[in-house]
Amino acid sequence: MTLTMLLIVGAALIGTGLYGALSQQSFVMLMMGLELMLNGIMLYAVAFWALAGHGIPEGQLLTIIVMAVMAIEMAMGFALVVAVFRTSQADTTEALQDLKH
Amino acid sequence: MVGIWTDITFYLCAAIAVFSGWRVFRTDSMVRASFLLLISFLAVGVIMLLLAAVYLGTALFFMMAVEMMVMALFMVMFMMNPAGLNPMNMVHQPWVAALLGFAVFTGLSLVAVYGEFPANPAPADLDPVRSLGRELLGDSMLVFESAGIALLATMIGTVVLSSHRGRYGPANEGSEPPGLDPGGPPAKSAAQKQQQREEQKEQEEDKQDHDQ
Numbered sequence: 469m470t471l472t473m474l475l476i477v478g479a480a481l482i483g484t485g486l487y488g489a490l491s492q493q494s495f496v497m498l499m500m501g502l503e504l505m506l507n508g509i510m511l512y513a514v515a516f517w518a519l520a521g522h523g524i525p526e527g528q529l530l531t532i533i534v535m536a537v538m539a540i541e542m543a544m545g546f547a548l549v550v551a552v553f554r555t556s557q558a559d560t561t562e563a564l565q566d567l568k569h
Numbered sequence: 570m571v572g573i574w575t576d577i578t579f580y581l582c583a584a585i586a587v588f589s590g591w592r593v594f595r596t597d598s599m600v601r602a603s604f605l606l607l608i609s610f611l612a613v614g615v616i617m618l619l620l621a622a623v624y625l626g627t628a629l630f631f632m633m634a635v636e637m638m639v640m641a642l643f644m645v646m647f648m649m650n651p652a653g654l655n656p657m658n659m660v661h662q663p664w665v666a667a668l669l670g671f672a673v674f675t676g677l678s679l680v681a682v683y684g685e686f687p688a689n690p691a692p693a694d695l696d697p698v699r700s701l702g703r704e705l706l707g708d709s710m711l712v713f714e715s716a717g718i719a720l721l722a723t724m725i726g727t728v729v730l731s732s733h734r735g736r737y738g739p740a741n742e743g744s745e746p747p748g749l750d751p752g753g754p755p756a757k758s759a760a761q762k763q764q765q766r767e768e769q770k771e772q773e774e775d776k777q778d779h780d781q
Contacts, residue, residue, distance in 0.1 A: 469575060469576055469579040469619065469620075471681075471686055471688075472681050472682055473579070473583070474616070474620075475677065475678075475680070475681030476677075476678050476681050476682075477583040477586065477587060477616075478677070479673070479674050479676075479677030479678045479681060480587045480590075480674055481586060481587060481590055481609070481613070482673060482674070482677060483670040483671060483673045483674030483677070484587070484590045484591050484593075484594075484670060484674075485590070485670075486666070486669060486670045486673050487594065487666045487667050487669070487670030487671075488593065488594045488666075490662065490665070490666035490669060490670070491594070491660045491661065491662060491663045491666035491667070492594065492659065492660060493659040493660060493661055494599070494659055496599065496640065496643055496644060496647070497593075497594070497599065497602065497659070499640075500593055500594075500602065500603070500606050500640070501594070503606060503610075504590050504593065504606065504609065507586075507590070507609060507610055507613055510613065510617075510625075510629070511613050511616065511617075514616075514617050514620055514622045514625060515620065516686075517620075517622065517691070518620040518621060518622065518690065518691050519620070519686075519688070519689075519690050519691075520686045520687050520688070520689050520690075521689065521691075522689045522690070522691060522692070523690075523691025523692060523695045523697070523700070525700045525701055525703065525704030525709075526704065526709065528622060528624070528625060528697065528700070528701040528704070529701070529704055529705065529709050529712065529713070531622070531625050532625070532628075532701075532705070532713070532716070533712065533716055535625075535628065535629070535632060536716040536719065536720060538632075538636075539632070539636070539720065539723070540719060540720065540723045542636055542639075542640075543723050543724070543727045544723060544726060544727065544730075546639070546643060546727070546731075547726065547727040547728075547730035547731045548730060549643070549647060550730065550731040551730045551731060553647060554733075559647050560659065561661075562661065
């Protein structure tokens with residue numbers, strides 16, 4: 469388990485997540501892509517903390533902040549899905565082609 | 570001996586994390602997709618535990634278990650085909666997305682392989698939980714509390730966005746779109762345009778029937 473291997477695994481997660489976020493039509497699947505990218509970023513942060521940063525506590529703090537970002541993204545994303553579904557019964561990005569006025 | 574098992578566990582978890590992450594976008598069932606994402610997160614949590622980030626790995630387990638259950642519930646409530654009974658392929662621009670994803674993976678991997686990082690591992694006698702706790706409630710308390718405030722704002726925003734609109738009816742009731750020209754008649758909304766198109770189509774069909 470070297471830093472290089474950990475970073476490559478993180479890169480694979482970020483690449484897969486980017487593919488998902490760009491290619492999915494459904495809102496929730498799109499959010500899953502974002503979550504997968506944040507997953508890779510957390511792995512990066514922990515890998516650097518453990519193997520390159522001499523265990524400084526700010527490394528762990530960064531991971532906690534990424535977790536908070538993840539929770540915020542998820543909650544706001546679901547709230548937006550509910551709001552969009554209420555107004556236009558849409559659950560895919562393609563259905564939202566028009567602005568309100 | 571311990572080192573070998575650590576390596577084996579790491580490679581296993583890495584393979585599981587990447588494979589299930591990829592399968593998220595390849596499965597027909599959206600509920601299954603959220604559970605595959607959960608598996609990917611759990612595998613990353615195990616890697617964190619291997620790296621001695623005890624608190625973070627455990628927190629990731631708990632957080633993701635709850636989050637993915639909520640996601641699965643949302644899939645059942647809102648999305649078509651949550652059980653995967655029909656083949657599903659709801660994608661747009663798949664090749665551009667795949668190309669960009671691969672480019673990002675290649676770029677980051679090149680940085681990982683050819684970049685020079687300090688080999689400066691955490692000291693063996695470090696207590697990660699204690700050091701994190703001291704940081705959170707010590708020097709970085711402002712950052713930590715700011716994250717808390719941001720989460721509070723998220724809660725308020727979520728309730729505002731997802732609740733019914735106002736006790737006096739919809740906020741946009743009676744509002745009209747602005748005119749296309751300054752002072753001109755209001756432009757038609759998308760719903761009105763759609764209605765007009767349908768009416769025209771019906772009229773044309775009636776006319777055709779009439780002609781026949």
